[in-house]
Amino acid sequence: MTSPSSGEAVAKPPSSGLGRLLDQRVLLSIAVLAVLPWLLPSQALAVNVLIYGVVVMGYNLLFGYTGLLSFGQAAFFGAGAYFTGIAIGRYGVPWFAAVPIAVLLSTGLAAAIGIVSTRTRGIYFSMVTLALAQLVYYVALQASSFTGGENGLRGFTVDRISLFGLPVNFLDPVNKYYVLMAFAALAMWFQSRILNSPFGAVIEAIRENEQRARACGYDVERSKLIVFMLSGAISSLGGCMLALHLSIVPLDILHYQTSGMIVMMVLLGGARSFFGPFVGAAAFLILEDVISVWTPHWQLFVGAIFVLFVLFLPKGIWGTLLDTLGVGKARP
Amino acid sequence: MSGELLRAEGIGKHFGGFVALEGITVSFAAGQLTSIIGPNGAGKSTFFNILSGALTPTSGKLHFRGRVLNGLPQHRFVHQGISRSYQITNIFPDLSVHENVRVAAQALTVSYDIWRNRARLTELNARADAALDAVGLLGRRAELAKFLSHGQQRALEIAIALVSEPELLLLDEPTAGMGPEETKDMVALLERLAEKRTVLLVEHKMKMVLGLSKRVVVLHHGRLLADGAPDEIRSNPEVRRVYLGQSEGYG
Numbered sequence: 001m002t003s004p005s006s007g008e009a010v011a012k013p014p015s016s017g018l019g020r021l022l023d024q025r026v027l028l029s030i031a032v033l034a035v036l037p038w039l040l041p042s043q044a045l046a047v048n049v050l051i052y053g054v055v056v057m058g059y060n061l062l063f064g065y066t067g068l069l070s071f072g073q074a075a076f077f078g079a080g081a082y083f084t085g086i087a088i089g090r091y092g093v094p095w096f097a098a099v100p101i102a103v104l105l106s107t108g109l110a111a112a113i114g115i116v117s118t119r120t121r122g123i124y125f126s127m128v129t130l131a132l133a134q135l136v137y138y139v140a141l142q143a144s145s146f147t148g149g150e151n152g153l154r155g156f157t158v159d160r161i162s163l164f165g166l167p168v169n170f171l172d173p174v175n176k177y178y179v180l181m182a183f184a185a186l187a188m189w190f191q192s193r194i195l196n197s198p199f200g201a202v203i204e205a206i207r208e209n210e211q212r213a214r215a216c217g218y219d220v221e222r223s224k225l226i227v228f229m230l231s232g233a234i235s236s237l238g239g240c241m242l243a244l245h246l247s248i249v250p251l252d253i254l255h256y257q258t259s260g261m262i263v264m265m266v267l268l269g270g271a272r273s274f275f276g277p278f279v280g281a282a283a284f285l286i287l288e289d290v291i292s293v294w295t296p297h298w299q300l301f302v303g304a305i306f307v308l309f310v311l312f313l314p315k316g317i318w319g320t321l322l323d324t325l326g327v328g329k330a331r332p
Numbered sequence: 333m334s335g336e337l338l339r340a341e342g343i344g345k346h347f348g349g350f351v352a353l354e355g356i357t358v359s360f361a362a363g364q365l366t367s368i369i370g371p372n373g374a375g376k377s378t379f380f381n382i383l384s385g386a387l388t389p390t391s392g393k394l395h396f397r398g399r400v401l402n403g404l405p406q407h408r409f410v411h412q413g414i415s416r417s418y419q420i421t422n423i424f425p426d427l428s429v430h431e432n433v434r435v436a437a438q439a440l441t442v443s444y445d446i447w448r449n450r451a452r453l454t455e456l457n458a459r460a461d462a463a464l465d466a467v468g469l470l471g472r473r474a475e476l477a478k479f480l481s482h483g484q485q486r487a488l489e490i491a492i493a494l495v496s497e498p499e500l501l502l503l504d505e506p507t508a509g510m511g512p513e514e515t516k517d518m519v520a521l522l523e524r525l526a527e528k529r530t531v532l533l534v535e536h537k538m539k540m541v542l543g544l545s546k547r548v549v550v551l552h553h554g555r556l557l558a559d560g561a562p563d564e565i566r567s568n569p570e571v572r573r574v575y576l577g578q579s580e581g582y583g
Contacts, residue, residue, distance in 0.1 A: 193446065193447065194446045196449045196450060196451070197445055197446045197447055197448055197449065197450055198438055198442040198443070198445045198448065198450045198453065199442075199443065199444055199445055199446045200446070200450065201431070201434070201435045201438060201450055202435070202438075202439075202443055202444075204424075204427060204435075205424055205427070205435045208424035208425060208426055208427055209422060209423065209424050209425070211422065212418075212422045212423065212424060212492070213424075213435075214406055214407050215384065215386070215406065215407075215409075215410070215415075215416060215418075215422075216407075216410060216435065216436040216439045216492065216496075217407050217408075217409075217410030217411055217436075217439035217440060217496065218407055218439050218443055219405070219407050219443065220407070222444075223443065223444070226444060226446075230446070
């Protein structure tokens, strides 16, 4: 091992050619997502991978990189979707403005939930996030004049959109996929930026050793709150994408089962890896698709597969693959 | 010796009914190595935790460079110039050796920046490497910290504390669990550190403490028992009674 004294390329360990290629993780991820509709059995599945991939990626920032196991991420997924739908359907906001508004409002919700939950640790944090997310669920259920209650939110169909003056038929699945992919690309770029930033180093230090991070001079509570909000913001963008895609928002999106599914997806794909969330979302949705064709009890089988993963592949599909290829440290 | 750096004034700490520290008044001058010794349960660790902000004292005042530190949250202590290492190795196991120190250096300048690329903060990288060099770990910089030997992890722990360029360095048993060879290296390192900055040391190994320190403070049952040069401490009958006599076996 040589000992370079300048700062060049020192933040990362020396990498192989493959490792260097994988450093371009955003571009590579976009390239894979661009051909996804042709790799998967159906377009609908590809769109769902895109949407859940973004939601789980945001969650990975909290769980994988900061080490905070939240059971309430559905609150932000749902908030993004509901706020988008309400802004378009009730207030006539154009779709491209509804998305940033929904993300901002959801980030505010994340701040409120984060202020309470990040004061607790370990299992208490998990339980507080679960409880507060269920509170959001019941608010959506009760405020039916706004949210449609049990029936979900309807009446905000986005069919034709105009991209830089160009009319695009949004009902065409291919067009829809690529418009939504632009949002996913934006989210990936943002997440990659956070991970490479000084703050990205702080959250990893907190995950590794909270007490030491504090002794080093970091305000751990404030850092946790910030990452909670960033995570909520990214996951809520997935919600916005879902609302644009479905033109309805089902109430179930806010249920704790959705939060559980998000946790399963990140573990299947590989927490602490950049592309793992998309792999996890794809694996989960494909399993659901395939197994639910021949048995209504598909959850039983997905659950069993999940347990096998936790026992034998704790780094998930993508994390294990990266380790096998010897590029685990680059964590693309 | 330039003036007073840290002064503890009647520091006391109670845990419920248990009195861990009572009426500790002691002052430390800048630029020397002082050891704090005492039998198990004497209150050394509690005192250290108060000096580094991990605990708030029940009574008394803590002055550092003329400023009262009482009420300051722990994470602000490093920013004041007080940095510490821990008795039980306390590092970032799954980060590289370099990143362990780099992230500690970063705490003083940027915490919440989510925009810039941290690899471009080259000054921090250079400072981290300098601190690693000072403790002899530069050659292992790319490895994960958890793969270092125990002695190397202890040295890394010191590099983490050192990189903030603290005016006061608090070291809690830096040779805990070390063999004779590793201890020798650590003593040499401590001597080098003490040349440049104020070091407070909690240590069990008596011979080492008496050889290394300019001054020794003895705690017993949460109170200040003795305070003086190593020779005075060695010949102090009270100290011999409570501490030296019984510890010769493992000193």
